[in-house]
Amino acid sequence: MKTALKLDHVSFDYGQKAALKDVSFSVADGTFCALLGPNGAGKSTLFSLLSRLRIPAKGQIDISGRSLLQDPMHGLAGMGIVFQQPTLDLDTTVRQNLIYFAGLHGLRGVDAHHSITRALTRMRMSERADEKVRLLNGGHRRRMEIARALVHNPRILLLDEPTVGLDAQSRKDITDHVHDLVAEGLAVLWATHLVDEIGDHDQVVLLHEGRIIADGPAQTLRGEDRLLDWYLHRTHAENVMP
Amino acid sequence: MNHYLTAFQVIGMRELRRFFTQRGRFLSALVRPLVWLLIFATGFRAALGVSIIAPYQTYITYETYILPGLCAMILLFNGMQSSLSLVYDREVGPMRLLLTAPLPRWWLLFSKLTASVLVGCLQVYAFLAVAVLFGVKLSLAGYVLILPALIGVGLMLGALGLLLSSVIRQLENFATVMNFVIFPVFFLSSALYPLWRMRESSELLFYVCSWNPFTYAVELVRFSAYATSAPVQMAIVAGSGVVFFLLANHLYDPARR
Numbered sequence: 001m002k003t004a005l006k007l008d009h010v011s012f013d014y015g016q017k018a019a020l021k022d023v024s025f026s027v028a029d030g031t032f033c034a035l036l037g038p039n040g041a042g043k044s045t046l047f048s049l050l051s052r053l054r055i056p057a058k059g060q061i062d063i064s065g066r067s068l069l070q071d072p073m074h075g076l077a078g079m080g081i082v083f084q085q086p087t088l089d090l091d092t093t094v095r096q097n098l099i100y101f102a103g104l105h106g107l108r109g110v111d112a113h114h115s116i117t118r119a120l121t122r123m124r125m126s127e128r129a130d131e132k133v134r135l136l137n138g139g140h141r142r143r144m145e146i147a148r149a150l151v152h153n154p155r156i157l158l159l160d161e162p163t164v165g166l167d168a169q170s171r172k173d174i175t176d177h178v179h180d181l182v183a184e185g186l187a188v189l190w191a192t193h194l195v196d197e198i199g200d201h202d203q204v205v206l207l208h209e210g211r212i213i214a215d216g217p218a219q220t221l222r223g224e225d226r227l228l229d230w231y232l233h234r235t236h237a238e239n240v241m242p
Numbered sequence: 243m244n245h246y247l248t249a250f251q252v253i254g255m256r257e258l259r260r261f262f263t264q265r266g267r268f269l270s271a272l273v274r275p276l277v278w279l280l281i282f283a284t285g286f287r288a289a290l291g292v293s294i295i296a297p298y299q300t301y302i303t304y305e306t307y308i309l310p311g312l313c314a315m316i317l318l319f320n321g322m323q324s325s326l327s328l329v330y331d332r333e334v335g336p337m338r339l340l341l342t343a344p345l346p347r348w349w350l351l352f353s354k355l356t357a358s359v360l361v362g363c364l365q366v367y368a369f370l371a372v373a374v375l376f377g378v379k380l381s382l383a384g385y386v387l388i389l390p391a392l393i394g395v396g397l398m399l400g401a402l403g404l405l406l407s408s409v410i411r412q413l414e415n416f417a418t419v420m421n422f423v424i425f426p427v428f429f430l431s432s433a434l435y436p437l438w439r440m441r442e443s444s445e446l447l448f449y450v451c452s453w454n455p456f457t458y459a460v461e462l463v464r465f466s467a468y469a470t471s472a473p474v475q476m477a478i479v480a481g482s483g484v485v486f487f488l489l490a491n492h493l494y495d496p497a498r499r
Contacts, residue, residue, distance in 0.1 A: 051338070053341060083338055083339075091263050100252045100253075103248045103253075104249050106248050
């Protein structure tokens with residue numbers, strides 16, 4: 001499998017405070033990679049580097065084999081991003097939100113219409129296309145944001161704690177949907193601090209205090225332990241909020 | 243290039259849709275200058291007599307004098323309001339969506355800026371239409387000729403707003419800056435009184451007004467409304483706009499932290 005996303009010795013700091021220290025890992029096509037870590041581990045900072053809202057102080061980020069720093073347009077065109085905070089226009093319809101996004105990626109007219117229809121179908125949101133976003137529940141809004149991130153048919157999907165604030169059923173639905181997308185060949189980087197969103201065959205990158213402290217298949221990393229126990233053990237359980 | 247234009251189009255449509263769905267914003271954009279025109283101007287008409295100055299060729303009423311200044315005020319408020327929405331967008335998210343589009347950042351910011359100018363021009367024409375009902379009007383040609391001036395002034399003030407939004411991280415700070423920017427910029431200009439009147443009272447304030455780009459924005463609109471060329475005003479508005487935009491673009495650079 002080809003490498004979709006690769007970070008090589010990436011560091012970032014907020015002035016005196018180091019947020020990421022020498023972070024290296026890669027995600028292959030067709031892989032669900034859980035970027036696991038407690039609050040404050042540096043997950044959102046890492047996402048802002050991947051989405052080029054910030055530039056790393058050191059290191060290299062490659063998207064589909066090309067440097068994000070040197071060729072940002074190629075990198076951004078190849079990824080779909082779901083931010084932790086909602087980025088929706090609440091008083092417009094689902095379709096209008098997607099048309100706006102499609103336009104930002106250069107899609108218009110029939111092409112945009114087909115792409116939007118396909119993305120909504122993939123996320124089972126077709127019947128909601130003409131509803132105002134404000135009327136959707138939290139789970140549907142998130143699904144809509146994922147559909148939006150798929151409109152331009154990216155090779156990589158980045159999701160920053162996409163299930164925060166959702167009920168158990170919505171969380172499970174969204175996690176399952178995204179695992180289905182992986183089966184279609186998409187590379188997914190899913191930031192989370194919730195281990196029940198991770199399957200045994202998923203890749204886990206454990207980020208703690210800005211450093212990668214483990215990287216591998218969940219099943220291998222946890223050994224005979226439950227994933228939660230392994231996670232708490234590795235990240236110093238006393239520091240983790242229940 | 244198609245991609246650029248498509249993005250430009252959807253950014254413009256989004257801004258227009260937001261404007262038309264936010265009726266309160268439209269009404270306040272209309273009421274604010276009308277209060278100045280119909281109440282303030284009536285009250286101060288006698289106190290603030292205006293002599294014959296370019297581009298006017300005869301004595302004019304005070305309402306006629308402040309009309310271009312109020313048009314520029316609408317664009318000033320619109321520019322600031324638009325940048326306020328940028329700060330809000332950045333705090334709650336949509337700005338991130340815009341900035342992660344695969345297009346150069348300067349183009350995305352320029353598209354956003356132009357879209358907000360479009361909205362500002364609509365507000366100005368709505369105001370001018372209501373002003374006609376109260377007998378304050380321009381010639382037909384004046385309504386056409388001010389459009390390029392409005393666009394230029396709108397771009398300059400929008401770029402100023404963009405610059406402010408790039409350095410302000412929180413909405414609370416922004417509200418303070420609104421007071422520290424809008425009022426001084428507006429009152430230290432020729433919007434409400436000719437600068438010679440200011441000079442009679444204070445030489446210092448006269449010089450401050452003379453250095454204020456907003457003064458030239460007001461005068462550009464005024465001269466355009468009376469089909470009089472204003473190359474100096476045009477150059478200052480264009481130059482200030484370019485400087486504000488380049489600075490804003492630099493400050494939005496992701497390499498800055």
